[in-house]
Amino acid sequence: MRLLVTGGAGFIGANFVQDAVRDGASVTVLDALTYAGSRESLAPVADRIRLVEGDVCDAALVSSLTADADAVVHFAAETHVDNALADPAPFVQSNVVGTFTVLEAVRRHGVRLHHISTDEVYGDLPLDDPARFTENTPYNPSSPYSSTKAAADLLVRAWVRSYGVHATLSNCSNNYGPYQHVEKFIPRQITNVLTGRRPKLYGAGANVRDWIHVDDHNAAVRRILADGKAGQTYLIGAQCEQNNLTVMRTLLRLMGRDPDDFDHVTDRAGHDLRYAIDPSTLTDELGWKPVHTDFEDGLRNTIDWYRANESWWGPLKEQVEANYQERGQ
Numbered sequence: 001m002r003l004l005v006t007g008g009a010g011f012i013g014a015n016f017v018q019d020a021v022r023d024g025a026s027v028t029v030l031d032a033l034t035y036a037g038s039r040e041s042l043a044p045v046a047d048r049i050r051l052v053e054g055d056v057c058d059a060a061l062v063s064s065l066t067a068d069a070d071a072v073v074h075f076a077a078e079t080h081v082d083n084a085l086a087d088p089a090p091f092v093q094s095n096v097v098g099t100f101t102v103l104e105a106v107r108r109h110g111v112r113l114h115h116i117s118t119d120e121v122y123g124d125l126p127l128d129d130p131a132r133f134t135e136n137t138p139y140n141p142s143s144p145y146s147s148t149k150a151a152a153d154l155l156v157r158a159w160v161r162s163y164g165v166h167a168t169l170s171n172c173s174n175n176y177g178p179y180q181h182v183e184k185f186i187p188r189q190i191t192n193v194l195t196g197r198r199p200k201l202y203g204a205g206a207n208v209r210d211w212i213h214v215d216d217h218n219a220a221v222r223r224i225l226a227d228g229k230a231g232q233t234y235l236i237g238a239q240c241e242q243n244n245l246t247v248m249r250t251l252l253r254l255m256g257r258d259p260d261d262f263d264h265v266t267d268r269a270g271h272d273l274r275y276a277i278d279p280s281t282l283t284d285e286l287g288w289k290p291v292h293t294d295f296e297d298g299l300r301n302t303i304d305w306y307r308a309n310e311s312w313w314g315p316l317k318e319q320v321e322a323n324y325q326e327r328g329q
Contacts, residue, residue: 002026004069006056006102007076009037011180012116016073016218021045023222030054030065031076035319040312041179056098059105066105071112071225074102077152079118080183081145082327085269088144095148096155103159106167113167114225115156119210119235120146121171124272127208132276133171135233142270153233160231168228170221172236173277176298177214178305182313183320186299189248189262190306191317193255200329203267205245208274212238213292220279223286237277238290247299254300265329 003020007013008029014037017027028050031037042051054061056076066072076098078084078091099115106113122133123140139154141147159165180187189199220236228234242250249259282288292298306313 002028002068002070004028004030004065004072006030006072006074006098007037009033009039009041009051010075011036011041012175012214012217013037013075014041014179015177015214016075016221017042017049018045019215019218020222021048028052028065028069030056030062032056035316036079036181038312057093057101059101062101063105063108066102066111067109069111071114072102072106073221073225074099074113074115077116077149079145080181081143082183082268082329084143084145084148086327088148091144091148095145096151099152099155103155103165103167107159107163107165112225113156113165114221114228115152115167115169116221117153117169117171118146118149119171119173119237119275119277120272121150121153125274125276127206127274129274132278133235134278135235135281142272157231166230168224168230169233170224170236171233172217172220173210173212173238173275175212175214175217177302178309179312180214182316183323185244186247186251186302187306187313188320189251190255190303191313193252193257194306194310195317197321199248199252199262200265200324201244201248201262202265202271202329204264205248206243206273207271208241208243208276210237210275210277211240211242211247211295212236212290213298216290216292219291220282220288223288224282227286229285234282234286235277235279236282237279238293239277239279240293240295241274241276242295250296250299251303254296254303266327
């Protein structure tokens with residue numbers, strides 16, 4: 001299969017590209033190579049892909065690349081909530097206008113599309129409620145990030161209904177694993193320890209996330225791409241709910257530190273309380289199940305990757321911490 005992968009030099013996209021290439025796909029990556037994407041994330045398969053540096057909002061470029069593809073996998077997005085709160089404009093451009101641009105390209109050329117989204121479009125759940133998000137949960141986004149992703153999802157659904165675009169959607173819970181930018185929670189704490197800094201925890205750390213290894217996410221995307229029903233939304237999650245305090249203490253213990261050796265910092269504005277995914281549609285229809293079901297083992301492997309790859313994350317670290325310091329976090 002000839003794949004066009006937008007945002008394929010970012011965290012989840014780069015892992016997807018590496019897996020797809022190893023399975024024999026012909027891959028073109030379109031990425032703006034902003035701070036969140038890098039050529040180095042694609043180094044293991046660099047000689048087997050075509051990497052195009054460009055903007056997902058560039059209609060002529062996106063159209064020309066789509067014309068040569070059997071399918072488009074649309075990862076490209078601004079994703080960091082803290083950055084969205086500080087400056088929402090890039091999120092509207094990349095997440096909304098970028099998705100519109102991709103939709104028009106696949107409509108023009110009759111190409112299959114899979115659109116990657118987030119569970120954050122559903123808002124949050126009470127901490128003491130056993131309910132989980134399903135495909136029928138109403139959208140209730142809380143941040144500029146999640147609201148732009150919700151808008152993108154609705155555009156995809158509209159293009160399916162109005163124009164017959166052959167598209168599927170997936171909304172996934174929090175990912176972790178190799179190549180995740182050090183601005184994100186888990187790699188930030190790992191690299192803080194590795195650089196002699198104290199880890200930082202928002203507020204009391206009671207916020208719950210449903211964690212999934214990036215490889216499990218991408219395996220689900222590939223199953224959907226192969227056999228998913230046009231117009232269907234699939235929720236991807238490993239049913240691994242952990243509050244941030246527990247994740248922090250687990251990381252510190254695995255790294256040989258006192259589990260309480262961290263600082264509490266100012267909480268994020270409008271911080272969602274709890275995310276939880278019901279992936280039963282994906283499991284029942286397509287037979288997907290997560291492989292990385294031992295969260296502690298997954299964290300241990302992730303720590304090992306960051307220990308071994310300081311050359312990848314080291315150049316990013318100082319600026320990230322400077323940005324957090326400006327925000328008192």
